[in-house]
Amino acid sequence: MPGKPITDQQARLYMRLNKTHRRETAAAMAGFSASTASRLDKDPRLPSQRKAERRHGGGHADPFADLWDSEVVPKLEKAPALRPVTILNDLCLRYPDRDLIPARRTLERRVRQWKASNGPQQEVFFRQNHPPGRQGMSDFTDCRSLGVTIAGILLDHRLYHFVLVYSGWEHGEVVLGGESYTALASGLQNALWSLGASPMEHRSDSLSAAFTNRADETQEDLTVRYEALCGHYQMTPTRNNRGVAHENGSIESHNGHLKDRIEQALLLRGxxxxxxxxxxxxxxxxxxxxxxxxxxQELAVEMPHLRALPQRKTTDYDDTVVVVTSSGGFTLRRVFYTAPSTYIGHRLRVRLYDDRLECYLGASHAFTLARGRPPSGGKGQHGHVVDYRHVIHSLRRKPQAFANLVYRDQLFPRAAYARTWQVMSEALDQRTACKTMVGLLWLAHSNACEAELALALEDNLDARQIPDLAALQTRFDVANNEVPGIDVLLPTATAYDRLLTGGMMQ
Structure with a gap:
């Protein structure tokens, strides 16, 4: 075949046939062309003999013969990470009279051979045999690159990811905060209870990330809590070395595959x-x-080797105590949360989850708040989680406080209310604008018409009209709405008797 070297066997066959046949015939019977036969006639050596005697570079003299030991090897010994192209460029500058550029492949080949024989020892990756039921792995993966938005707002989030190494069964859930113990404990327990069993060993590198820049006592506290969490499920806790991602390779590859699947599903969704x-x-x-x-099928093989779950879950939250101040709320981890004003002056025990706060007064559950996050820029800045229902009663008595309220922009329950305030603050004087805006919020709260009122405000904005508070109060005032009369006809007792008797007869 053209371009395919002949073998020693073909060459011997040709030489034997050439004694009794014409060159073209013998070459065809040996399986190569007449031109190749002509070369064999001129040089009867076998192909293996010619290859062994062939000089470096396909018959050309080695251009680095006199430079290799004196120039190239000392550089490689001093800095083994040097690339061949770097060495070649240096030699071209130092020896401009030599045409070394065409010999780049030759230099690359010789450097590769030198590193194989004389280079530094490289790290060896040991492939592992994972028996069923032995190991489960946890990790967090950043998903901001997916570009997911919630109601048009970009979602800054991660995914907690759990994988059984043997079967590849996985569990994942959205995490809004960082790689914290709370997110790990919640995600891991949800994964195990969804699976219905637990492996013998749990491996993670997420706690190493959570420990970064923490005080020694905090790190020790988290380590104890993590070990207690694994002990509750009879799992041996292990962590890979910090900064060595391939030690968690069984889940790192799953992370990439999961993000690819979600990205493809988003594209398919449109x-x-x-x-x-x-x-x-x-x-x-x-x-x-x-x-x-x-x-x-793989999970069916692994399930008999997994361990049974305990009777209940263990703690997957942070516990703290806060005091509701006269500002109508409390500050926790650089986030200000409003609370019902009836709790001002009370101490609340707060269970801090990844996505919510469960607040308790004594042993009784008081209320639930969405978890907030502090702004990413600036140490002195605070986040705000505000529910206008918590403060509207006091704000109604002091409507002028609305104009310069610290968390004013977070007070609006929907975008229509924020747009309405922007229009009124530009068109009306401050006193009237504040009074009208507070009146609208009070109307939305007292008559439970937040969504309907937002639609009405959108219509006013589209028509470029200032909302008429009095007209809206009349429209949405539940107390003035007439309740339709309903006549209820009660059957007589004899009707029930006839029904029962008829049923027995049937």
Whole structure:
């Protein structure tokens, strides 16, 4: 075949046939061309003999013969990480009279051979045999690159990811904060209870990330809590060395595959925007469930080797105590939260989860708040989680406080209210604008018409009209609405008797 070297066997066959046949015939019978036969006639050596005697570079003299030991090797010994092209450029500058550029491949080949024989020892990656039921792994992966938005707002989030190494069964959930113990404990327990069993060993590098820049006593506290969490499920806790990602390689590859699946599903969906966070969480869970359905056979093999779960979950939250101040709320981890004004002056015990705060007064559950995050820039800045219902009663008595309220922009429950304030603050004097805006918020709260009132405000804004508070109060005032009369006809007792008797006869 053209371009394919002949073998020693073909050459011997040709030489034997050439004694009794013409050159072209003998070459065809040996399986090569007449031109190759002509070269064999001129040089009867076997192909293996010619290859062994062939000089370096396909018959050309080695251009680095006199430079290798004096120039190249000392450089490689001093800095083994030097690339051949770097050495070649240096030699071209120092020896401009030599045409070394065409010999780049030759230099690369010789450097590669030198490193194999004389280079430094390289790190060896040891492939592991993972028996069923032995190990589960946890990790966090940043998903901001997916470009997911909730109601048009970019979602800054991660995914907690758990994988059984043997079967590849996985669990994932959206995490809004960082790689904290709370997120790990919650995600891990949800994964185990979704699986219905636990492996013998749990491996993670997320706690190393959570420990960074923490005080020694805090690090020790988190270490004890993590060990207690694994002990509750009879798992041996292990962590890979910090900064060595390949030691968690069984899940690192799964992270990439999971993000690729979600990205492809978003492209197929045609949009990365979701109406609510719960919708996006269901979307992620659906993608993972579809993948797990392909691993049913492997999971069936692994399930008998897993351990049974305890009777209940263990703690997956941070516990702290706060005091509701006269400002109508409390500050926790650089975030100000409003609370119902009836709790001002009370001490509340707060259970801090990744996505919410559960607040208790004594042993009784008081209320639940969405978890907030502090701004990313500036140490002195605070985040705000504000519910206008908590402060509207006091704000109604002091409407002028609305204008310069610290968390004014977070007070609006919907975008229509924020747009309305912007229009009124520009068109009306401050006193009238504040009084009208507070009146609208009070109307939304007292008559439970937040969504309907927002639509009415949108209509006013589209018509470029200032909202008429009195007209809106008349429209949405539940107390003035007439209740329709309903006539209820009560059957007589004999009607029930006839019904029962008829039923027995049947």
């Amino acid at each position: 949009s990365s925007d979701f109406a609510s966070l719960d919708d996006y969480r269901r979307f992620v869970a659906e993608q993972i469930s579809r993948r797990n359905s392909l691993r049913r």
